[in-house]
Every structure is written in structure tokens, then in C-alpha cells.
Amino acid sequence: MAPPARPKLNLTTKERFANHFAPLRGQAYTETTTQQRGGNQDRDRNHTIRSIAWNPVGTLVATGSSDKTLRVWNPEKPNIRSSTELKGHQAGIEKVAFNPIKDAELCSVSHDGVVKFWDVRTKACVNEVKGLGSANSLAWAPDGTSLLVGNKSGSLYRISPTQSAILSSHPQPVETSQMSFCWSGQKVFLPNRDGEVRIVSYPELEPIAYVNYDAGESTEFVLKGHTAPCLTTELSPTGRFLATGGADAVICLYDTQDWICQRTISRILGPVRSISFTFDGRFVVGGCDEGSGIEVTQTETGEHVHTFKTAGPCDTVAWAPTRYCLAYSDLGILRIIGVDADRK
Structure with a gap:
């Protein structure tokens, strides 16, 4: 797991906020090096981050991409070797979200019609719900016991992180x-x-x-x-x-x-x-x-x-849940501004 989050900054006024962030630049979290890419421009164009999510304590960041890549990053360590890739979806990932009360349980929604639940500590898929169509939206209930998933056909599904069957459907x-x-x-x-x-x-x-x-x-x-x-x-x-x-x-x-x-x-x-x-x-x-x-x-x-x-x-x-750190997609890669990636 990543180190504990740092104390919050007092940036309550717009002047303090602007003065704090003016000299800062976004830290890049790249999934490949120049040598690894080998000029594969098609791969880079297809790798579009569709969703970013922090875990509830702000120590992990998950990204889901259009090329089926699902990755969990330590925000303090931008090197890919410090990240975790979760494999299993057969189509692009549209939405990722951590359980609001569990810092290591991640949910991912894909166009393959499958919602997967992951234990990011072990990389294991602990549950999946199938038959959701071209799913593209996701929201956890605040108590972490159920979720709503929507698809492009207009249907909403209520599902559970512990059951493989759909709890209810709502066209x-x-x-x-x-x-x-x-x-x-x-x-x-x-x-x-x-x-x-x-x-x-x-x-x-x-x-x-x-x-x-x-x-x-x-x-x-x-x-x-x-x-x-x-x-x-x-x-x-x-x-x-x-x-x-x-x-x-x-x-x-x-x-x-x-x-x-x-x-x-x-x-x-x-x-x-x-x-x-x-x-x-x-x-x-x-x-x-x-x-x-x-x-x-x-x-x-x-x-x-x-x-x-x-x-x-x-x-x-996506702002971090505990401090002034902003994660965002930029030209197909994750960047975070406000994090000290050089901190030991």
C-alpha cells in the first residue's frame, strides 16, 4: 500500500490556491517507455483513459482505458513498476470506482457487459456480474453494499459486490x-x-x-x-x-x-x-x-x-479525497498535480 496521505493544506481562499499551484506541474504516470513503444503510434492513439478514481483514503489511483487496460497506481511512485495491472476485460473500460468504505476493493465497468470486482492487493477478481449490455456508468451506494450500473440502451441495474446475479433492473x-x-x-x-x-x-x-x-x-x-x-x-x-x-x-x-x-x-x-x-x-x-x-x-x-x-x-x-491533488487524463496518460513524487 502507498504511504499515508500528508496533512491537508489550508488553501481556503482563491489567492492561496492560485499561489500554491502556479509553480507546480503535473507529474506523468506513463505505462510504457519510449523504447517499449517502438514507434507503435496506433497503440498510443487507442490508449485513452476513460475513467480515474481514487480510493477512499487517497493512497491509490485507478485508471481504466479504452484499450482494456486497467491499472492501479501509487501516486507517490510514478514508475510503472510500482503500479498494478488488472487483466480480464474483453472490451474497453468505461468506468472505475473504489468501494467508498474499503480502500482495496475496486469495481470496473466495460463495454463487454461485465462488471468486475477486484482486490487490488492480490490482483484477484473476487466477483463479476454479466449481462449488463454496453455498460458505461457506475455509482457506488455510500455504504458500499450495492451499486448502480447504466448502459447505452437506457437500463439501470442494481448489483452487489458479493453476488453474481443482478439484484434488480430498471429500464x-x-x-x-x-x-x-x-x-x-x-x-x-x-x-x-x-x-x-x-x-x-x-x-x-x-x-x-x-x-x-x-x-x-x-x-x-x-x-x-x-x-x-x-x-x-x-x-x-x-x-x-x-x-x-x-x-x-x-x-x-x-x-x-x-x-x-x-x-x-x-x-x-x-x-x-x-x-x-x-x-x-x-x-x-x-x-x-x-x-x-x-x-x-x-x-x-x-x-x-x-x-x-x-x-x-x-x-x-478527479480530486483526491483527502488533500489538494488533482488527477487527470492528458494525451492518453495519467497526470497528477500537487503530489510530491520525489518524497521518500
């Missing part, structure tokens, strides 16, 4: 993108291709609120903040804001008390594929597949704080 009227749970585990936020976010109960996946009209009719209450498909959601660690990212290149921040969109973030250049908050919820970033840079925004004010310069588009971003 959706519109394809659902990357969902997220509330911290109590009683509600799930489901973004869809209509640009809306449904709020449903868990595990039933039934609407929890309706809008009543004078004529006695009612309709399901949904969040409407995007003019194009809503692609992802993320709840802040404090639970105060729900962030939604859309194909309209906008992040909406909803207050979870009254469900009003308090502000929008529009500095992103393309569809928002992922969203991540810092551990304290004070700052948020979005990942997209256009442009070259990651924009950091102060959650409470909506003010721009800092831009992380990158070599290319970064559609996958």
Missing part, C-alpha cells in the same frame, strides 16, 4: 448518463439525454417529488439547467451543492436545500464529461474533450480561481 425512458448518490444513500441523481436530472429514491428508483398544477395534474420534479444532454453529476463533499455537466459546455451548481441553480460555470470549451470537487467542497473542476486546460472555480462564488495548463484536452478529472 429508463431516456438514456441515463453518469449518476451520483446523495450521502445518505436514499436518493440518486440521474442525468439524461433530455438535459434533465431526475431525483429518485434508492433502491426503488421512484420519483421523490412532483409538481402540482391548478387543474389537479402533477408531473415529476426534475432539474432543468441544460440546453443539451446532461452527461454527469457530482455531489459536493459537504452535500450543499449538486453539480451537473452538460454537452452544452456548462456546469450548473444547484443548492440542495431549495434545488435552485445558484450559478453556472461556462469557461469550459466543450461537453462536460466529468466533474470533481476538492475534499472540502470549496473548489470544483470539469473535464471536457476540447481545449487544453482545466479551469478551477470557487464553488461558493462561481469565481474563476486558476487554470491548470495541459498539453491537450482532459475529459477525466
